[in-house]
Amino acid sequence: xxxxxxxxxxxxGASLDEVFPFHVAIDERLKVVQVGSSMARIAPxxxxxxxxxxxxxxxxxxxxxxxxxxxxxxxxPFLLELSxxxxxxxxxxxxxxxxxxxxxGSPWFDSAADLEAAGLSLVDYxxxxxxxxxxxxxxxxxxxxxxxxxxxERLAQQREAVxxxxxxxxxxxxxxxxxxxxxxAGGDRxxxxxxxxxxxxxxxxxxxxxxxxxSMIVESRDIAAGDDGLAxxxxxxxxxxxxxxxxxxxERWLSEASIRVSDKNGRATGVVGILEDITERKEKxxxxxxxxxxxxxxxxLSPQGFAAFDAQGRLSYCNPSFQEMTxxxxxxxxxxxxxxxxxxxxxxxxxxxxxxxxEELADGDADEVVLARPQRRTLTRSLQRISSANDELRGWxxxxxxxxxxREIDQMKSEFLSTAAHELRTPMTSxxxxxxxxxxxxxxxxxxxxIAETIHRQSTLLVHIVNELLDIARIExxxxxxxxxxxxxxxxxxxxxxxSLHVPGDERQARLALAPGDSPLILADAKKAxxxxxxxxxxxxxxxxxxxxxxxxxxxxxxxxxxxxxIAVSDSGIGxxxxxxxxxxxxxxRADPSGAIxxxxxxxxxxxxxxxxxxx
Numbered sequence: 001x002x003x004x005x006x007x008x009x010x011x012x013g014a015s016l017d018e019v020f021p022f023h024v025a026i027d028e029r030l031k032v033v034q035v036g037s038s039m040a041r042i043a044p045x046x047x048x049x050x051x052x053x054x055x056x057x058x059x060x061x062x063x064x065x066x067x068x069x070x071x072x073x074x075x076x077p078f079l080l081e082l083s084x085x086x087x088x089x090x091x092x093x094x095x096x097x098x099x100x101x102x103x104x105g106s107p108w109f110d111s112a113a114d115l116e117a118a119g120l121s122l123v124d125y126x127x128x129x130x131x132x133x134x135x136x137x138x139x140x141x142x143x144x145x146x147x148x149x150x151x152x153e154r155l156a157q158q159r160e161a162v163x164x165x166x167x168x169x170x171x172x173x174x175x176x177x178x179x180x181x182x183x184x185a186g187g188d189r190x191x192x193x194x195x196x197x198x199x200x201x202x203x204x205x206x207x208x209x210x211x212x213x214x215s216m217i218v219e220s221r222d223i224a225a226g227d228d229g230l231a232x233x234x235x236x237x238x239x240x241x242x243x244x245x246x247x248x249x250x251e252r253w254l255s256e257a258s259i260r261v262s263d264k265n266g267r268a269t270g271v272v273g274i275l276e277d278i279t280e281r282k283e284k285x286x287x288x289x290x291x292x293x294x295x296x297x298x299x300x301l302s303p304q305g306f307a308a309f310d311a312q313g314r315l316s317y318c319n320p321s322f323q324e325m326t327x328x329x330x331x332x333x334x335x336x337x338x339x340x341x342x343x344x345x346x347x348x349x350x351x352x353x354x355x356x357x358x359e360e361l362a363d364g365d366a367d368e369v370v371l372a373r374p375q376r377r378t379l380t381r382s383l384q385r386i387s388s389a390n391d392e393l394r395g396w397x398x399x400x401x402x403x404x405x406x407r408e409i410d411q412m413k414s415e416f417l418s419t420a421a422h423e424l425r426t427p428m429t430s431x432x433x434x435x436x437x438x439x440x441x442x443x444x445x446x447x448x449x450x451i452a453e454t455i456h457r458q459s460t461l462l463v464h465i466v467n468e469l470l471d472i473a474r475i476e477x478x479x480x481x482x483x484x485x486x487x488x489x490x491x492x493x494x495x496x497x498x499x500s501l502h503v504p505g506d507e508r509q510a511r512l513a514l515a516p517g518d519s520p521l522i523l524a525d526a527k528k529a530x531x532x533x534x535x536x537x538x539x540x541x542x543x544x545x546x547x548x549x550x551x552x553x554x555x556x557x558x559x560x561x562x563x564x565x566x567i568a569v570s571d572s573g574i575g576x577x578x579x580x581x582x583x584x585x586x587x588x589x590r591a592d593p594s595g596a597i598x599x600x601x602x603x604x605x606x607x608x609x610x611x612x613x614x615x616x
Contacts, residue, residue, distance in 0.1 A: 020104045026052050028099050038124040043082050056080045087118050183271040202247025219243040252279040305400035311393045313338040327374030348373045377404040427458040468602040483525040491519030497533040510550040532610040535603035540571035548572020
């Protein structure tokens with residue numbers, strides 16, 4: 001293998017091959033005149049006398065691999081690709097005497113496996129590159145090349161210093177927007193800094209100083225610092241992230257990897273490092289964190305139960321609702337397998353109800369379970385498979401919803417419809433029967449009138465039931481949206497109610513223990529309030545057929561920091577026992593089931609709805 005004579009650049013061929021074993025030298029016709037030892041290993045077709053463009057393809061900068069392109073872009077990094085293997089090399093072309101050009105580069109691999117596949121080992125790299133530096137070699141070439149002349153002048157005395165300086169290379173990545181620098185030992189100037197600092201900060205390399213760069217930092221945080229497993233006498237690499245404010249006022253994030261270097265005598269020679277713009281990465285991290293927090297909050301607040309399992313069926317996450325439904329603590333659920341969860345549901349389920357194993361649930365299928373513990377409830381469960389783009393199993397998500405209230409409402413609806421149908425059928429049967437009787441036979445005037453009165457009475461009862469059902473339905477559906485609230489004197493509400501129920505000749509009189517001038521004001525819908533009072537007072541008349549006092553009293557009280565008005569109606573009638581009181585507001589329930597006292601059994605239900613919508 002030929003060598004380049006020491007013709008003015010001050011670097012012997014052997015020294016160059018030791019520092020850059022992947023170098024290659026060419027003449028003005030692109031003919032190869034020298035090949036580094038490691039370059040010859042990775043590109044066996046690249047020999048002295050062959051043409052460079054027959055073995056390498058230019059990938060960056062764009063254009064053809066010619067001397068004109070090399071000369072025009074000599075200050076820029078080059079990306080070359082071996083035609084046979086596709087391995088890419090990053091580096092820079094340097095002009096040297098006698099019209100020759102020297103390419104100093106290094107191949108880039110994503111993993112140690114790729115390195116071995118290319119027929120290389122760590123022996124082919126400079127002795128100063130440890131295994132951890134393998135994926136970061138390419139980024140460092142630009143800094144090393146620009147400092148080449150200065151380093152060469154002290155090469156004999158500072159060979160160990162060069163090796164320690166190159167430790168910073170493992171903190172760099174192969175990114176075009178990274179900026180390398182060499183800060184002086186005194187920290188007052190940059191011995192070298194890439195021109196790319198202008199793009200990062202708005203200040204050119206000729207104006208940039210360490211003090212100016214530090215003054216632009218708004219926020220800073222250390223990522224890692226330590227000896228990195230090296231000998232204790234070796235300096236540690238420092239990694240930091242800085243939020244800076246550029247010259248134009250914009251802000252961006254920079255990552256910094258730096259290391260203090262010294263000569264073989266231990267004398268500090270400065271700090272070398274690399275700055276990289278990580279603004280986009282930080283923005284994506286912040287967005288991911290925001291979305292993660294939002295999702296976590298949604299899952300925590302959701303009344304539905306969620307649980308995530310990995311591809312092995314182990315529980316990796318569950319929200320509070322899932323814990324509450326199963327009555328389990330997070331420590332108990334940690335790492336729980338789906339088969340163990342099957343056993344848990346079997347233990348919690350109501351006796352007599354079978355629980356399907358999760359393996360029988362098809363993807364997205366749902367079933368119902370009735371639990372007896374930690375409390376009686378009905379749940380729906382569905383298991384969803386999570387797959388990657390190539391249909392690889394990534395895990396499972398279990399979704400549970402408490403439908404206990406829905407089932408109770410369904411049962412209540414069924415019972416209500418059954419009761420309503422029964423209550424409506426009774427008067428309708430009477431009306432229809434007497435109507436058929438009138439049609440089938442001729443009766444005298446007195447009997448006909450009696451039958452007609454029965455029909456009228458039963459049809460009136462039927463209309464009354466329907467009207468009260470409609471009132472209840474409207475109130476429940478509207479939730480008081482059609483109520484017209486205004487300040488109303490309590491005395492006036494009671495007076496209108498009592499007068500509307502007064503029957504001439506009836507000795508029973510409802511007495512009001514309240515003077516007009518003492519009447520407090522309440523915020524109410526007058527019509528609805530009178531409707532509720534009418535139902536209560538009319539019950540006092542109906543359920544005291546033997547007479548007796550009926551009184552309406554008004555009292556004031558304070559509860560929960562607010563003033564309340566209590567309207568009480570009392571009579572001397574048949575009264576109610578404890579069982580009847582507990583069923584007072586039950587629809588169609590009547591304390592007198594004999595039917596001797598007229599009524600629908602809906603009046604007190606309607607009263608309850610109206611008063612609750614008045615916040616009473």
